[in-house]
Amino acid sequence: MKGGECKGSYDMNRNNKKFVELIWADKLDRIDLGEKFPVEKPNLPFQTIESINEPRMKEYEEELGKEFYPKSEYPKNYPKDWKNLLIWGDNKFVMSSLIKQGWAGKINLIYIDPPFFTGADFTVRTKLGDERIEKEPSIIEERAYKDTWSGGIASYLKYMYERLVLMRELLAENGSIYVHLDWHVGHYVKVMMDEVFGWTNCRNEIVWCYTGPSRQSRDFPDKHDIIFRYTKSEKYVFNIDLLRVPYKKSSLATGRTTLTGRKDDEYLMALDKRGKLPEDWWTDVATIGYIHGEILDFQTQKPEALLKRIILASSDPGDIIADFFCGSGTTLAVAEKLGRRWIGSDLSKFAIQVTRKRLLDIHNSKDLVDEEQGK
Ligand SMILES: C[S@@+](CC[C@H](N)C(=O)[O-])C[C@H]1O[C@@H](n2cnc3c(N)ncnc32)[C@H](O)[C@@H]1O
Numbered sequence: 005m006k007g008g009e010c011k012g013s014y015d016m017n018r019n020n021k022k023f024v025e026l027i028w029a030d031k032l033d034r035i036d037l038g039e040k041f042p043v044e045k046p047n048l049p050f051q052t053i054e055s056i057n058e059p060r061m062k063e064y065e066e067e068l069g070k071e072f073y074p075k076s077e078y079p080k081n082y083p084k085d086w087k088n089l090l091i092w093g094d095n096k097f098v099m100s101s102l103i104k105q106g107w108a109g110k111i112n113l114i115y116i117d118p119p120f121f122t123g124a125d126f127t128v129r130t131k132l133g134d135e136r137i138e139k140e141p142s143i144i145e146e147r148a149y150k151d152t153w154s155g156g157i158a159s160y161l162k163y164m165y166e167r168l169v170l171m172r173e174l175l176a177e178n179g180s181i182y183v184h185l186d187w188h189v190g191h192y193v194k195v196m197m198d199e200v201f202g203w204t205n206c207r208n209e210i211v212w213c214y215t216g217p218s219r220q221s222r223d224f225p226d227k228h229d230i231i232f233r234y235t236k237s238e239k240y241v242f243n244i245d246l247l248r249v250p251y252k253k254s255s256l257a258t259g260r261t262t263l264t265g266r267k268d269d270e271y272l273m274a275l276d277k278r279g280k281l282p283e284d285w286w287t288d289v290a291t292i293g294y295i296h297g298e299i300l301d302f303q304t305q306k307p308e309a310l311l312k313r314i315i316l317a318s319s320d321p322g323d324i325i326a327d328f329f330c331g332s333g334t335t336l337a338v339a340e341k342l343g344r345r346w347i348g349s350d351l352s353k354f355a356i357q358v359t360r361k362r363l364l365d366i367h368n369s370k371d372l373v374d375e376e377q378g379k
Contacts, residue, residue: 024195026192026195030155030158031161031165043100043170045103050091050092050093050098050101082321082343088336088363090333090356090359090360090363092349093349096166099167099170099171102347103170108173109175110174110324111175111324112323113180113314113318113319113323113324113326114179114180114181114326115181115311115325116328117329118184118329157192168183168201171328172201174326175236176236177237178240179236179241180235181201182210182318183197183232184231185231186229194206194209202234205234205236207240208284209230209233209284210285212228212229212285213228214228214291215227216291241323243316244317245278246317247316248278248280248281255275259274259275261275289310289313291307292307302355308334308337311338315344322343329350330349330355332359333360333362333363337362337366
């Protein structure tokens, strides 16, 4: 953190005693430059892999007891000529090109699960027939797979900052962003997001707790991730009522719940017939290793249930959802199933291939065939 003179025209004044800022090597000085967020924005043609242009299956309707829109119709805000986008490339260039092409302020929800700065090896291990193969990353993919950064944490912070600034610009005024991280860099990125999105726009730090085997024996096994939820402004979409869960048996037995753990009458609340609001810690979403039907042999794949909760909470049918680090395409698959439009990108060709197949499988799924045959 640093303090000092304010030379530029940007209104954040370092003479202000409340001013804090995370600084890393080579960070452009936004105050000296008089620019809110100085980030270069080239406009390059990008490589769109696939565009599937109709809302498809509504797989979750039955489970949620809710029909998103009549079977033969599009959601109201889903233009007929819309094309979903799956783009292969570095998301910095993808996003800056999207901005140059008129997408600023158009995206309703962004979820990202960026590399964690773990030093992990992202060499692709996959199956070809019965044989397990290992594919070394190409030079272009190396950055994504190796997850190592020549300038240490400073280069990671620069990388994240540039991308978060671009994401803010792409977000709609009532939009939300969820950033999935863990203890390695979560604390730095929180401070950075306070700078980019505003401290008061931080809505939640969600803790996703899970369980499973661990090789750690001299530390407590790391079994939680954190997901920062920020909104662009104070006016934002949040459908928490769709996510209500049953109360605990003990609350149901008394018909009441306590606000603070005290027993005084003033702290007792009647139960809501619709169920309980889910807390900001989630223990009911299993990791992908336990969901055999979803496994795509993509090392960092996240479960669909996690994305389902996020997309239902912070978007409406027909909204545009983006994941610029889409990996195996979990966000896009769930968006597709929930009748949302989507934009995805990844630097890895393997990730794009997995995502493309996943989306086409939804598109060609049995439900869809049945629906079309029934016409
Ligand atoms: C942790 S994985 C995402 C996993 C994903 N949430 C899923 O469920 O499959 C991170 C992804 O970010 C991609 N990535 C890393 N740096 C990138 C960049 N600069 N531009 C685009 N994609 C990038 C990697 O190739 C990797 O697929």
